[in-house]
Amino acid sequence: MYTIVDIETTGNGIKGNKITEIAIFKFDGQKVVDEFTSLVNPECEIPYFITGLTGIDNHMVRNAPTLVEIAPQILEITQDTIFVAHSVNFDYNVIKEEFRTVGISFVRKKLCTVRLSRRLIPGYSSYSLGKLCSSLNIPITDRHRARGDAYATVHLFRKLLETENSETVFTSFLNARSQEATLPPSLQREVYESLPSKPGVYYFKNSKGEIIYVGKAKNIKKRVLSHFYDKSTKEVQMCRETSNIDFELSGNELLALLMESAAIKHHYPLFNRAQKRNVVPYGVFSYEDRQGIMHLAFNKLSQVPRSLITFYNTTDCRLFIEQMC
Template identity: 60%
Template sequence: MSEKLYAVIDVETTGKGIHGNRITEICIVVLKGDTVIDKFTSLVNPECPIPPFITGLTGIDNDMVRDAPRFHEIAQRIIELTTGAIFVAHNVNFDYNVIKEEFKNLGYSFVRKKLCTVRLSRKLIPGMFSYSLGKLCSALNIPLEDRHRAEGDTDATVVLFQRILSLDPEFKVINKFLNVRSKEATLPPHLKAENIDQLPEETGIYLFKDQKGKVIYAGKAKNIKQRVVSHFYDKKNKEYALGQETYTIDFEVTGDELVALLLEAEKIRKHYPKFNKAQKKPVAPYCIMYYTNRKGVIQLAIDRSHTFDHSIEIFYTRAEAIEKLEQLCEKFQLCPRYCSLQTTTERCSHYKIKNCKGICIGDESVALYNMRAQQALSSLKRDQKSYFIKGKGRTFNEQSFVMIQDGVYRGFGYLQNDEQILNSEDFDTYLQLQKHTYHTTKIIKSYLRKHGDRNIVPI
């Protein structure tokens, strides 16, 4: 093992994520054991403009790379230096994936075993304040010149890796990291493998947190561990960036998928994680509103509102709201014109609803019409039912419940199977109060459409 070849590599790039991220400079130092036997450094023409903020970071500008070789011109040299060698880098997945993508563009499959000096340092040099290359070199008195240039960073990483080799003389840690079944090769640089080992293979929610403990992503899963690990195999830019900022992962077992969905929605609402896109954008649902017009007639209309008036139903599309208004019109013999189903100021002439009693042309009194309009509004209020949705618990002798009261989601809780519940007030002891939102309403409605009344207990 001491004669093993290692290719310590650093690349500077145009900084556009993994896909579309082009190399502007590369340095490769080849070690046999802990001895340097070869070195290659070159600027690279990325064949695209270098953003100003990247120039500010690395000092590499468009003029510097204009006459530099393109990647395909140095590709053969990279293959020669890395063939039979283990690919070593500080935060290895970044450098490895960028080079792999460059070769993919050439139609070549670049596959190498790899080692990450961030993860190796965390294991063999524990207790450091930071494992960034700059901070780590400063703490360990490793010289680092030309920071954010490929050669300067590679030279420092070589010294760091030599230090790591001296701390693992029997290669127990390195062999574990090289094991294809080991999580060490696929996990983000700052996440401990023990954190993954502790994740349950059960239904619930999980929270990715950054270095300061701030939630940066919230998700739900039927199998928490399996879903979390899948994030790290996904090579999309978003998933890669998420992994780079993740330091710890918390979880909460719910047992029931509906509870997991509702709890996920609450975590997103509360923490507003930077990597969650769904459910973050405020949504104004469609509502059936009513008002009294200048003639004293109760007029129904469709509007959007961020405030929840729970006496009227909310809808996720305008088409659903129109369909409900048409049903009210037919059932209570209302006028399509006064239900905002047509804009004409003359007599109503709806293509489907023909049972208007003539309020629009003065053939019916306002009082009689308003009486039926009030009945229609009351029917909407009666539709806001109170019930529980039963589900799986977190253990075999437990069950979950989701509480909806007068159409409003109040929260969820857990009961032992042998618990004696005499009335709805008894549930309050076990209820974890939650916020009623557009998204929780949508989740519950979707559940009811899929499962019907199978697990419903009326209050």
């Protein structure tokens, strides 16, 4: 028995993200046997951009039940079922985290229709729910609303169940050792399995092949896996955009650190923050005033006609001038 779930929330991360709507269809493999749908009062303000995307605003949820109030229905309908969603780690972990904050344990086996689709029906340019449903002629209404998206996922899931070799794939995905439920939705398991347990740098890439993150590690495979378990907003967003991972071996951790720093400065990845700050160069220069006295000063290099020496922060400029004086 499966429960196919979709939620709308106040943001993109896991921790601190609040549910504004939830839809659950209980599916026996052939037909829907039960349903639960409800708006949810997140007990916080809904950002304007979220309202623009989903149409759910503060007024709509003001008198809606809180998650604690509907928790018994959610627990009952999902009991002894496999939790299914499109990009399942997001929906599952948001619900699990919300329940954890109110002292409720939520543990279910899970399946991701993105990963299943990539395995069973390969070759599509995009596996987003909207584009995949369009390619497969699956009707989808009320886009970016929980019930509309969940019901479209029911149709997609039925097609996946009817696909050749589906039983073998489903069994392998449900194997706890497969790590299929842990990996990002767009990342093939073979890519992760090919990573070495040696020192080096690794590159997370999006669907366009662009490097979005550079990291270094003593054990590349172990470090990459830790990203997938991290529930911070940045890590969740990064993993959802990751479609491929490349690596370079370094031989030791020190060399990996140097390689990482050089790669970040060269590629300027979206999700690297510590080392990708835009460094502003400053130049020390001399000028003669109206009394013929020579002065030393510093300014941004772009505004210095003839720099005597270049630094990358104002403190070094000042110390150099003081030393010269």
